[in-house]
Amino acid sequence: MCGVFGIYAPDRDVARLAYFGLYALQHRGQESAGIAVTDGRRITAVRELGLVAQVFDEATLETLQGFAAVGHARYSTTGSSAWQNAQPVVRHRAGRSIVLAHNGNLTNTTELRQELETEGIAFETTSDTEVIAALICEHAGSLVEGVQLAMSKITGAFAAIVMDETQMIGFRDPDGIRPLVLGDLDGYPVLASESCALDIVGAKLVRDIEPGEIVVCTADGVQSIPIKPGTEHAPALCVFEFIYFARPDSKLDGVHLHGARERMGERLAEESPVEADVVIPIPDSGAPAAQGYARKSGIPYADGLVKNRYVGRTFIQPDQALRENGIKLKFNPMPDVLSGRRVIVVDDSIVRGTTTRKIVEMLRGAGATEVHLRISSPPVISPCFYGIDMAAKDQLIAAHKSLEEIRQHLGADSLAYLSLEGLEAATGHGDERYCRACLTGKYPTTVPIAADKDRFEATRLPVA
Ligand code: SF4
Secondary structure, three states: OOEEEEEEOOOOOHHHHHHHHHHHOHHHOOOEEEEEEEOOOOEEEEEEEOOHHHHOOHHHHHOOOOOEEEEEEEOOOOOOOOHHHOOOEEEEEOOEEEEEEEEOOEOOHHHHHHHHHHOOOOOOOOOOHHHHHHHHHHOOOOHHHHHHHHHHHOOEOOEEEEEOOOOEEEEEOOOOOOOOEEEEEOOEEEEEOOOHHHHHHOOEEEEEOOOOOEEEEEOOEEEEEOOOOOOOOOOOEEOHHHHHHOOOOOEEOOEEHHHHHHHHHHHHHHHOOOOOOEEEEOOOOOHHHHHHHHHHHOOOEOOOEEEOOOOOOOOOOOOHHHHHOOHHHHEEEOHHHHOOOEEEEEEOOOOOOHHHHHHHHHHHHOOOOEEEEEEOOOOOOOOOOOOOOOOOHHHOHHHHOOHHHHHHHHOOOEEEEOOHHHHHHHHOOOOOOEEOHHHHOOOOOOOOOOOOOOOOOOOOOOOO
16 A cells, blocks of 8 residues: 655646645555656656655755656555665666656566566566566657556556656556546646545545546646557456545545445444444544444444554564553553443454454453444455555454454454445445455456565665
């Protein structure tokens, strides 16, 4: 999961706008951030490990002068968190440069990389994004032709923005697995992973980029190159964007996410009612579904856990005792809400179950007499190969345990997940429009047997 942002606006401070766009997309990736600009002759890029606000300051933004900008916030799914893998990726060939920002994960990186290496093409990073950049950059034709060539070879998930000295191009995989939206800022095109990044820069949401579509942004406006006839796939936007990943104030595929999450909670209350005194969310992501559950069930809603909003990447390791109780770095229970009460706790998903188990323990420690877990998605039973670093199959608790075994493992009094039908009702679509592979095991594309994100690390990166 990553966030991408692009803007083509000749009389605006595009680097500053990209900064704020990335700021709104920070939830999609916290490992590194980068912005590249072009002034028509030269591309300048700054990228660094850390949060957007740590990487950029006034002085850095001042060095980024141009009429178009591409930005990226990274969460790694292929390639380690090293500086070299920070994006936008920059490649040069024959006096020409390109920068590329990519959200998603390719499923044929290994084969393509080997093929390109056999042709003598060198790689400086261990990410799949550089494979896309190499395919585009090595092509002798126009930037659009380079993108078309790359799209004909790569498989998997990609929502990407590429820029050379004169134009910016957005493109999305034929399944549309990762989101990419088009916005309008006083007539200038803006591309972003989510509409919340358009809101922050004052741009209007125009539409989602279609699966397989290429949009070329130049001084003449936006030109759309639709998917080549005959190569269309059934759309497969990641349903987890609706459940958890995207911000609740974003709108994807015509759906307001906060409303969809509330409907998931309402449906969960209909499907799995239980007598209790209070409904609490696991903050922040469980909140809309918990509100929906409370409204439908008539049980009061309250905040029973306070989340430390400033927990991000810490380079200071907690001591052993703190590490064992690491959950306390993130959440603190409210005994006055929980003590002596039967509590329904709503979360969006359970992956390994480690955090959920500790939260149940914490709620009981704060005096809850019963803890009923309600999960606003169906059980996660299969890994994701499309850019979500969930876990390998053997680490997914629901892949190997029955509902009752999971309940016992988590120590809850009851446990219920939203049904697939309930999820479909809340989002408006099922398999015909959304990828739900981690919930069903049915993948919209062919997938590799395994996808270890560090598989290219044998070629060790130099220390930054
Ligand atoms: S497998 Fe799951 S997380 Fe991955 S793209 Fe599909 S729905 Fe999203």
